[in-house]
């Protein structure tokens with residue numbers, strides 16, 4: 001049990017990564033009441049950052065009370081395949097294990113298993129829908145932290161209309177232009193930068209032609225990865241949105257004194273939950 005619902009710690013064999021993949025799923029209290037086709041439970045996908053597994057979000061982001069309040073489930077995937085034996089996979093916390101960067105790798109040997117983009121869209125979400133029939137996989141929103149915040153922006157913008165809403169905590173907004181992006185896009189996709197742009201939110205927002213759904217993200221003024229290394233570049237997405245379908249729909253909030261940690265994530269989980277609840281049709285608030 002966790003709050004009013006249940007946190008499931010699961011693993012499944014993925015035909016896409018060709019590995020066992022771990023995932024946590026929070027089923028809110030409403031899941032255990034009577035649901036009809038009309039009242040099936042929508043899903044919030046939570047993508048975690050570098051070094052994380054499914055437990056970081058489910059233990060420290062505290063979405064569960066809000067999931068119970070509004071009536072959505074939360075899916076917490078892992079951040080990479082594990083233990084595939086690629087040379088160097090455990091050499092650095094910024095690449096390889098727990099750093100799948102939500103892309104489909106094209107460079108060998110990573111291309112054999114590191115297919116996190118397809119894994120999440122084509123395996124995990126459909127499998128969750130099949131296994132938990134009271135969940136409504138036609139109503140999914142996405143959020144995430146840091147690498148996972150970039151993942152949330154990227155999945156939302158690359159798949160117009162698939163996700164009802166998007167939010168992010170300290171996202172890497174313009175990965176093609178920052179050290180984490182260079183390491184991971186270079187390592188998984190190779191040197192051709194046109195391939196990097198296919199996953200870069202700043203590039204994707206210019207092509208987005210889906211519904212006008214506000215993208216909400218927070219970054220702390222004491223986030224060391226931004227202050228010291230400029231890994232996040234939060235202003236770039238607002239700038240890139242100008243003149244696009246989402247002009248006026250990118251809501252970046254700089255929050256005084258917060259850092260990059262899960263104390264920061266959990267402090268704004270309520271605001272992000274309310275944002276998604278609105279787009280998932282769980283509140284009467286106007287869009």
Ligand SMILES: N[C@@H](CCC(=O)N[C@@H](CSC=O)C(=O)NCC(=O)O)C(=O)O
Nearest residue numbers: 049050051052056093145146147148262
């Ligand atoms: N070990 C690293 C710090 C790694 C770190 O801070 N990871 C963040 C995500 S960073 C971008 O994706 C994180 O979420 N960590 C897990 C947690 O529970 O806080 C170092 O030595 O600096």
